[in-house]
Amino acid sequence: MTVNESKTPHAPHASGAPRVMNMVQAINEALHLEMKRDERMIVLGEDVGRVGGVFRVTQGLWDEFGDDRVIDTPLSEGGILGTAIGMALYGLVPVPEVQFADFIFPGYDQIVSELAKMRWRSGGEYSAKMVVRTPVGGGIRGGLYHSQSPESLFIHVAGLKVVCPSNPHDAKGLLLAAIRDPDPVLFFEPKRIYRAARGEVPEGDYVVPLSKAKVVREVDAADAGRAAVTILAWGAMLYEAIAAADKAAEQGIQCEIVDLRTLWPVDIDTIVASVKKTGRVIVVHEAPKTCGFGAELIALINEKCFLSLEAPPVRVTGFDTPFPYTLEMDYLPLAHRILPAITETARY
Amino acid sequence: MSSLATASAEAGDGGVGGKDVAPQTGLAAGRALYAHAARARLLSARMTFLQHAGRVAFHAACIGEEVAIAATAMALREGDWFFPGHREWAGALVRGIPTATYAHQAFGTAVDVVKGHGAPDHPASRARHVVPASGLIGAHLVQAVGAAWAARMRKDDVVTLAMFGTAAAATGDFHNAVNFAGVFKAPCVLVSRASRLGAKKADLADRAAAYGVACASVDGGDGLAVLTLVREAVARAAAGKGATLVEVATERFTSLPDEWSAPELLSLGAAGADPLARLRAALERDGALDAAGHEALVAELRAEIDAAVAAAEGAARPPIASMFEDVYAELPAHLRAQAEEASS
Numbered sequence: 001m002t003v004n005e006s007k008t009p010h011a012p013h014a015s016g017a018p019r020v021m022n023m024v025q026a027i028n029e030a031l032h033l034e035m036k037r038d039e040r041m042i043v044l045g046e047d048v049g050r051v052g053g054v055f056r057v058t059q060g061l062w063d064e065f066g067d068d069r070v071i072d073t074p075l076s077e078g079g080i081l082g083t084a085i086g087m088a089l090y091g092l093v094p095v096p097e098v099q100f101a102d103f104i105f106p107g108y109d110q111i112v113s114e115l116a117k118m119r120w121r122s123g124g125e126y127s128a129k130m131v132v133r134t135p136v137g138g139g140i141r142g143g144l145y146h147s148q149s150p151e152s153l154f155i156h157v158a159g160l161k162v163v164c165p166s167n168p169h170d171a172k173g174l175l176l177a178a179i180r181d182p183d184p185v186l187f188f189e190p191k192r193i194y195r196a197a198r199g200e201v202p203e204g205d206y207v208v209p210l211s212k213a214k215v216v217r218e219v220d221a222a223d224a225g226r227a228a229v230t231i232l233a234w235g236a237m238l239y240e241a242i243a244a245a246d247k248a249a250e251q252g253i254q255c256e257i258v259d260l261r262t263l264w265p266v267d268i269d270t271i272v273a274s275v276k277k278t279g280r281v282i283v284v285h286e287a288p289k290t291c292g293f294g295a296e297l298i299a300l301i302n303e304k305c306f307l308s309l310e311a312p313p314v315r316v317t318g319f320d321t322p323f324p325y326t327l328e329m330d331y332l333p334l335a336h337r338i339l340p341a342i343t344e345t346a347r348y
Numbered sequence: 349m350s351s352l353a354t355a356s357a358e359a360g361d362g363g364v365g366g367k368d369v370a371p372q373t374g375l376a377a378g379r380a381l382y383a384h385a386a387r388a389r390l391l392s393a394r395m396t397f398l399q400h401a402g403r404v405a406f407h408a409a410c411i412g413e414e415v416a417i418a419a420t421a422m423a424l425r426e427g428d429w430f431f432p433g434h435r436e437w438a439g440a441l442v443r444g445i446p447t448a449t450y451a452h453q454a455f456g457t458a459v460d461v462v463k464g465h466g467a468p469d470h471p472a473s474r475a476r477h478v479v480p481a482s483g484l485i486g487a488h489l490v491q492a493v494g495a496a497w498a499a500r501m502r503k504d505d506v507v508t509l510a511m512f513g514t515a516a517a518a519t520g521d522f523h524n525a526v527n528f529a530g531v532f533k534a535p536c537v538l539v540s541r542a543s544r545l546g547a548k549k550a551d552l553a554d555r556a557a558a559y560g561v562a563c564a565s566v567d568g569g570d571g572l573a574v575l576t577l578v579r580e581a582v583a584r585a586a587a588g589k590g591a592t593l594v595e596v597a598t599e600r601f602t603s604l605p606d607e608w609s610a611p612e613l614l615s616l617g618a619a620g621a622d623p624l625a626r627l628r629a630a631l632e633r634d635g636a637l638d639a640a641g642h643e644a645l646v647a648e649l650r651a652e653i654d655a656a657v658a659a660a661e662g663a664a665r666p667p668i669a670s671m672f673e674d675v676y677a678e679l680p681a682h683l684r685a686q687a688e689e690a691s692s
Contacts, residue, residue: 083524113482
């Protein structure tokens with residue numbers, strides 16, 4: 001699985017050959033780079049040290065930076081996030097890992113009531129900038145407590161930024177941008193594509209700016225007059241959108257695909273420009289439909305370009321149930337569920 | 349009262365070494381403590397009356413506990429960090445937040461440091477290392493541990509201290525705080541006000557022992573004893589011997605004179621029951637305070653509070669745009685649009 005549609009220019013490898021990495025390697029490289037660059041940065045979480053994290057994303061950091069900067073903590077998300085906030089108040093740059101996004105809720109109070117509001121409640125006297133990294137999403141036979149996508153529960157909270165990369169290049173660049181950002185960032189890593197998504201990753205330091213979406217497949221202006229559909233997606237579901245778009249193309253339907261990359265604050269300008277061009281929009285996400293981020297995206301589209309719409313906006317999402325173990329591939333909004341939405345929207 | 353040396357020895361760290369113990373408290377410290385506590389008493393009474401009159405929406409009264417709170421805050425050294433709960437706002441004043449600044453925060457004015465964002469009794473100061481209280485009981489305890497841990501990592505000679513009412517000892521955050529403090533030997537002091545008005549006795553010593561954290565208790569009616577004990581705990585933390593949980597037994601007076609300016613406000617309850625009157629008697633006995641000196645101090649404090657309240661109550665409220673400030677470091681597009689909508 002590669003994002004071969006990327007138009008991002010890649011720096012050549014030292015040997016001249018492109019460096020191909022998976023998401024785990026790219027994120028790991030970003031953590032290494034930033035810990036070297038910024039001695040205030042620390043990593044903490046459950047088994048992030050000697051073990052290197054449950055998905056091995058922090059592998060090697062403990063060997064290089066030691067106990068003081070790569071910290072194995074007791075199993076308590078409230079403790080991890082609460083102490084990380086104290087460290088951030090003091091001036092360190094913590095990058096805590098929550099082993100699965102499903103486990104973030106024991107620390108949700110510290111994120112929602114404390115982290116998100118620290119700058120505001122102190123009138124700017126204090127901030128608690130940090131990046132909370134956590135694997136997100138289903139498709140790994142993880143069952144209901146290792147598969148959820150809780151992004152909208154954080155987008156709803158004033159003061160947080162929310163990021164979800166879809167490929168190794170963006171994962172590295174977005175993580176470096178997030179760690180250097182002055183605000184707290186939830187960095188959701190789509191675990192289904194941790195190793196499956198491979199792509200070229202430049203060596204050294206670069207950032208992918210927050211709040212900039214990427215049009216990964218563009219509809220030619222000449223085709224926009226015919227049936228064309230904008231698909232908004234992020235993380236692992238981007239590849240499902242691409243697969244469905246490939247099938248739709250066989251039926252003569254063109255899709256413009258926008259990888260949001262940063263979910264909040266969202267790059268609404270790129271979305272509106274695309275919807276104005278196609279007049280049709282589908283949002284794809286793994287999270288349950290009701291009050292999912294798709295609802296907000298469609299409300300924003302209605303507010304900003306209602307008169308450009310040729311068809312009702314559509315959501316293809318997880319269902320309003322807990323995440324199922326046996327039937328996870330029926331729950332997820334995979335390409336076979338996106339394709340009918342494309343054809344119906346195009347023919348509306 | 350259990351001594352910290354005993355508790356410390358039980359925690360297996362060899363006790364508090366002589367060179368680590370802060371200097372004994374002298375008359376100057378006693379006089380300073382009395383002034384801090386008397387200011388808190390007068391201010392809390394004034395705020396209580398303002399709340400009853402509907403002029404402020406909220407006040408966390410600390411009448412009867414202000415000596416313990418002020419002594420605890422005084423025990424910190426320059427550069428140490430203070431994490432108060434909402435009822436320990438008086439400690440923030442001890443750490444250097446002026447009464448006028450407190451009043452502007454309580455009234456949420458245009459010159460309020462926190463821009464009217466927070467309810468009364470939640471002052472903040474980066475320069476003074478006073479972290480604004482949370483509305484959530486106990487949430488700050490684990491943050492104080494994290495900040496202490498960070499200070500140790502940076503090899504800074506800094507101790508953090510969090511105060512809380514004993515009810516907070518039932519929260520998950522309390523257990524996270526003591527657990528993480530024990531595991532990482534964070535240089536912090538967690539001070540519980542064990543008010544008889546509060547929850548059932550929490551047996552904090554048992555909980556501290558379970559996490560390998562030292563614990564000591566002290567009579568909150570004896571301000572100088574609180575100051576001495578908390579100083580020892582701060583010194584112990586600074587010496588790398590880890591966290592201490594301090595229980596301060598306090599009692600809050602809820603029955604006040606009809607007027608906030610009544611002289612009996614400074615001597616409440618039965619004879620010997622008021623920690624403030626008890627401290628004053630001790631200072632008078634030692635010749636550190638006489639009637640004329642006391643009268644002058646109280647007049648000065650009342651004038652300071654009058655001026656602060658008048659200035660804050662007369663000040664403009666913050667501009668609407670300030671509601672949108674500090675959500676993020678920079679105003680994102682959606683908030684810029686909402687700020688324009690709110691201001692139009």
